[in-house]
Amino acid sequence: KPFKNPNYKSTKKYKSFKQVLTMEKATTYPIDFPTYWSMEAPPSILPQPKYCDITGFEAPYTDPKTNLRYHNMEVYQHIQQLPRGTEQQYLELRNAHVVLK
Incomplete structure (x- = not known):
């Protein structure tokens, strides 16, 4: 009971993130095994x-x-006052403009 005993010392040592990464680098894992270095997520x-x-x-x-x-x-109201063709410039910024071939 660590909170009641004033002389209690924890036997567990905490590791920093850097230590965890170096330990992970040293061991070999299969290619598909998720690690901190390969943080790929699905869409x-x-x-x-x-x-x-x-x-x-x-x-x-x-x-x-x-x-x-x-x-x-x-x-x-601002959009309705835009001159013709200007909306295509705005749409081009998000790649939604009309391209005529």
Whole structure:
């Protein structure tokens, strides 16, 4: 009972992250064995977040006419005032622009 005995000394030694990595490097593991050096994860099952093309905030809405994503009504009004062709420049930033061949 370590919290009651004032002379108690722990026999367990803690290792730093660096020590764990060097120990892991020294041992040989199979190729498919997960280690700290091979931190590969499968693709996320969560949907990717959508961001506003104008402001960069989260975009719950998409303009059906231009396919631009927008954050709120103020941004939507700004999108409607854009000259023709400008929306393609915004869409090009996220690789969603129309390419005619």
